[in-house]
Amino acid sequence: MRSDPLHCCHPRYRLLAISASALYLLATSALSSGCATSKKSTRAVSYSQTAASNYRKGQAELKDENFAEARKYFSFVKNRFPFSRYSTLAELRLADSLFAEEKFTAAIDAYKLFVKFHPTHPQVLDGYAEFRVAEGYVKQIPGDWFLIPPGHEKDQSATRQALAELVRFSRRHRRSKHAKEAAKLQRKVLRRLIDHELYVARFYLDRDKPKATILRLEGILRRYPNAGADPEVMMLLGKTYLKLNRREKAQATFASLVKKYPKDANAAKAKLYLRYLAGR
Structure with a gap:
């Protein structure tokens, strides 16, 4: 038979x-x-x-x-x-x-299953399915709604997961037609994480915990370099050093800000602090 x-x-x-x-x-x-x-x-x-x-x-x-x-x-x-x-x-x-x-x-x-069982399919090879996975995680990031805390003040687990998927996609599909949109989403997600870290840093500073603030700010510069937030972070970091009377660290931070980002609005503020420190 x-x-x-x-x-x-x-x-x-x-x-x-x-x-x-x-x-x-x-x-x-x-x-x-x-x-x-x-x-x-x-x-x-x-x-x-x-x-x-x-x-x-x-x-x-x-x-x-x-x-x-x-x-x-x-x-x-x-x-x-x-x-x-x-x-x-x-x-x-x-x-x-x-x-x-x-x-x-x-x-x-469903997209992950498709990638697993059809790794040579054209829409897996061109990055479509994996881009949708990353985009799906981005869509699950809590948004901003009226009368409730802004999204960057909430738990960021979904945001970190989205970033991990976007980084994974960018490494695997650099030449994909979806790479440009993925890079745009990655910048958006990075900004959300940085805003959260800045929120926590200011929270500590408002409660007179400048050392905790410094740890948060230094962490931003270390983990998210060149993400577009360095001038803002460096300005707050320099001011926090001053609060602790760490004048040399403050001066070095303000000077670095002016040198690296001379056209940024924070650079003008940093120059004022440098003049203040030089006159004392």
């Missing part, structure tokens, strides 16, 4: 089965909550006879932001046509639908 090829023990088939199962779980989980978050109510769909036709229907639903319906089509393609090229594309579109619906945690998991 001939064995069913779909139950072959070849590693390739096992990988496909695992990949399909994992994506199916993600998709069905999203479908179960899709009614509450999709712009339109979920409804029955009409499946076609070919992978290509069902894939196109899923694309159309995704374009119209009918996320639950789109996932039905993409899941159908994956389960009914596992060896079609549209099966792999449907897997990626499942992740895209989750991302578009702002289900970022599920989307991140």
Whole structure:
């Protein structure tokens, strides 16, 4: 008796089965909550006879932001046509639908699975899937809302995770068409982390803990060099040294600020402090 090829023990088939199962779980989980978050109510769909036709229907639903319906089509393609090229594309579109619906945690998991099981796919090699992972983490960073503390005053665990993913992407995909946008996001995330550190530094300074302030500020200069915040950090650092009567350190910090960033607004303030220190 001939064995069913779909139950072959070849590693390739096992990988496909695992990949399909994992994506199916993600998709069905999203479908179960899709009614509450999709712009339109979920409804029955009409499946076609070919992978290509069902894939196109899923694309159309995704374009119209009918996320639950789109996932039905993409899941159908994956389960009914596992060896079609549209099966792999449907897997990626499942992740895209989750991302578009702002289900970022599920989307991140889906993109990571896609990268794991399809490392040679063009949209893995060009960085698309991994960029979406990094972007998903950025989207989960707490924002600023009226009447609650600004985002930089909150816990920054999500921000650090986003930065780690963006750094990882930039190292792996320097020539990707997404590299420019990733660099832009990385600067934004870095600024959020620096703002948080400055907030904590000022918090300590306001509570008369200048030594703790100095540790925070020196940490910013050490961990985030050339991130665009050095003049602001150096100005506050110099003033804090003065508060501790560490005149030589203050003078060296102000002088370095003027030398490195002569056109920055903080350089003009630093010159005033240098004149003050020279006259004493």
